[in-house]
Amino acid sequence: MEKLSLSVNTLLFFVLAFAGLYFAAPFLIPLTLAAVLSMVFIRLCSFFEHQGMSRGYASLICILIFLIAMALVVLLLSIQLSSLSENLDGMEKRIVSMLESLKSWINETVGIRKSEQQKAIEDGTKGKSGGMILAFAAGLMGVLVNTILVLVYMFLFLSMRGHIKKFILKLLPKKENADASLVIHQTGKVSQKYLSGLAAMIAILWVMYGIGFSIVGVESAIFFAVLCGLLEIVPFIGNLTGTGLTVLAVMAQGGDGKMVFGVLVTYFIVQFIQTYILEPIIVGEQVNINPLFTIMAIVLGEVVWGVAGMILAVPLLGMAKIICDSYPHLQPYGFLIGPENPKKPQTTIVDYIKKIFSKQ
Structure with a gap:
């Protein structure tokens, strides 16, 4: 009975926690994103500190490296986007032609005349253009503000990480400090390895998609390769979205069925290589x-x-599993989240390189 009551209380806690996460999203999203990203730079920050640099300067350099990396990606996308914009007139004509064909098909199949379809479209968009522009401007301003917040939070997390760790340890009895310190280390390690591995994966996907789309003959192949790679940040859904956008762009560019088939073949080959x-x-x-x-x-x-x-879902759930596995009354939840047939952690290429340098 006591175990049942504890399980019910735990589930109630999760429900209340998710409700709090939903209503506090504007505050928590940049904070959590900064916390996860700062974990990636902990090792680099520690390296600079071991070279005699103060923690504040080391944290600042890590933020600058992050900004440079993001700026390079944006620059690459903007260069490719400028080459794509040269073909916008032709793409616009083809899209209009496709829409006219769609209207004709609806007229022949459903019996709705083209004039009625056009009137419905105009009624649906009337008076909304100004609102859409305002919404876009507000969204862009929100992104800029949140970006600045994330950078500030990252700097503070990196420079105050020792203070935050001591605070967490002070919340627990001294006899549990060693175990808690190990849990903190493991949760940070999960985020570091997942995000660093994901970054390496995205870079390789850029190359593979770029080669595949270029062979198929997609215009601005590098742009769509970078887009498909970046969308890999969102598991399962991102790669499908990127490939779908590429297929639509190929159709708008006037590509035939062979080119669309080539894009889909490229997607399946890349996914096979990525997965296995x-x-x-x-x-x-x-x-x-x-x-x-x-x-x-x-x-x-x-x-x-x-x-x-x-x-953030996957790295946060991975960290939650480590916490669940570390405390007896939460271990059933860690077991439920984990794989059906647990495997020993595989040696990644990063671990292999570390072993090589450690032997020297």
């Missing part, structure tokens, strides 16, 4: 979660925090 070759080597079993709860976490993350929730 690259992921075991580069990422390994860092986030030991079964597929059911991975998908559930992504869907729930989107409901609670939108796109940011989808991006």
